[in-house]
Amino acid sequence: MARRNRKYPSVVSSTTTSAVSSRMPSAAPSAAPSTVPSRAPSPTPPTPAEPFRFFDLPSELRIKVYEMLLWTSKPLDLDPVNYRLVHPRLAVFLASRRMHDEAYPVFYSQPIRLFPTHGRFFHTKQPLLARLPPHYRAAVTTLELRLGPGWSNPPRCQNTRPSLGLADCTSLRTLKIFVECDPSDSIFTGFRGKNATEETYKWFCVDLLRGIIEQARSLATVEIDAYPAVKKEAPLVMALRRNIEENGKRLVWGPLRGWEKEGDEPGLIGLEKALAGMGLGDGGMSRVIEVTA
Numbered sequence: 548m549a550r551r552n553r554k555y556p557s558v559v560s561s562t563t564t565s566a567v568s569s570r571m572p573s574a575a576p577s578a579a580p581s582t583v584p585s586r587a588p589s590p591t592p593p594t595p596a597e598p599f600r601f602f603d604l605p606s607e608l609r610i611k612v613y614e615m616l617l618w619t620s621k622p623l624d625l626d627p628v629n630y631r632l633v634h635p636r637l638a639v640f641l642a643s644r645r646m647h648d649e650a651y652p653v654f655y656s657q658p659i660r661l662f663p664t665h666g667r668f669f670h671t672k673q674p675l676l677a678r679l680p681p682h683y684r685a686a687v688t689t690l691e692l693r694l695g696p697g698w699s700n701p702p703r704c705q706n707t708r709p710s711l712g713l714a715d716c717t718s719l720r721t722l723k724i725f726v727e728c729d730p731s732d733s734i735f736t737g738f739r740g741k742n743a744t745e746e747t748y749k750w751f752c753v754d755l756l757r758g759i760i761e762q763a764r765s766l767a768t769v770e771i772d773a774y775p776a777v778k779k780e781a782p783l784v785m786a787l788r789r790n791i792e793e794n795g796k797r798l799v800w801g802p803l804r805g806w807e808k809e810g811d812e813p814g815l816i817g818l819e820k821a822l823a824g825m826g827l828g829d830g831g832m833s834r835v836i837e838v839t840a
Contacts, residue, residue, distance in 0.1 A: 602645065613639075613653040622691045624660035625668035625675050655679075655686040658723060661759075662705045664693055670702045677711050684715035690763075692755065694783070695727025698748045699740045707758025719763045723801070724756070726773035729783040749783045753790055760794045772801020779806050 601609070617636050626632070636654075640647045662674050676684065697705070707713060728735075731745040739747065760766060769791045771784060778784070791798045800806035 609649060610653060613650050617650060617654040618657050622658040622660045623675065624665065625663040625671065626665050627667055651683060652686040655683055656688045658689040658691045659687055660691045660693065662693065662702075664696050669697065671704055674704050674711065676713075676716075679712065681712070681715045684712050685717050687716045688718050689721045689723065690716070690719060690759075691723045691725065692759070693725050693727060694752050694755075695729075698728065698730045699738060699743070701748075701751060705755065707755060707762065709762075713759060713762035716763050717765055719765050721768045721770065722759060722763075722766055723770045723772070724787060725801070726771065726777050726781075726783060726787075728774070729777050729781040731782040746782070749786050752783060753786050756787060756790055757794075760790075760796065766796065768797045768799060770799045770801050771806075772803045775804070777804075779804070 601612075604612075616639060619632060619636075623633070639650050659675060661676060663669055663671060676687070676690075679687075713719075730739055730748045739745075756769075769787075771787060771791075773781075773784065788798060
């Protein structure tokens with residue numbers, strides 16, 4: 548008869564297991580408070596600064612800020628570099644309606660070239676002034692007219708038709724005329740174009756000036772300046788001067804030539820200034836230089 552094996556609990560194994568488990572740390576968290584210091588608390592986030600209240604500034608300071616932001620170093624004109632020279636400045640117009648209404652009169656108070664001179668836009672149908680809306684033209688205070696480029700065949704955009712928008716320039720005060728050359732000089736003989744005489748371009752320029760004066764009623768001052776090659780008694784300059792005086796406008800001479808003095812004394816600019824300092828001008832003393840080979 549087979550003996551039945553009885554199973555008895557192992558006292559040794561249970562004793563061993565309990566002894567080992569007592570020596571191992573318990574994974575369960577202890578209910579007693581820990582004496583180990585906790586991690587340092589995170590710093591409090593800084594309070595965001597309040598936006599600067601720009602419109603709380605006096606109007607004089609706001610205008611000064613607009614001038615520093617919007618004015619460029621040369622007259623406004625159609626130019627390929629406008630996308631990086633002028634376009635970023637116009638972002639201030641989009642800030643708010645109030646800022647737009649305060650900023651655009653400052654922007655358009657800087658000189659604007661009446662007809663483009665860059666080759667890319669020289670023959671354009673619409674100059675910059677014709678592309679502006681009427682309320683922007685009303686803020687224009689200074690126009691610049693360059694005489695000389697394209698003198699043998701002036702582009703069609705150089706005209707004073709009503710489409711140019713001169714009648715909308717109700718705030719225009721100053722017209723700056725810069726004469727680059729006078730084709731009536733004998734040096735231009737043979738280069739004036741077909742059926743052109745010595746006075747063709749002169750009367751063309753006079754007609755431009757007359758059209759500007761007739762349409763821009765608020766114009767008060769006309770400034771004339773020129774390159775050193777143009778004399779004060781040049782036929783073109785004299786014709787412009789005569790037309791200005793006949794229309795009762797104030798005539799001033801530009802700073803480049805220094806024609807405020809009597810006669811045709813040039814201003815001290817560029818090479819003329821250097822020659823004057825060396826005594827090599829017309830009235831300078833003659834010098835003898837001995838060269839030994």
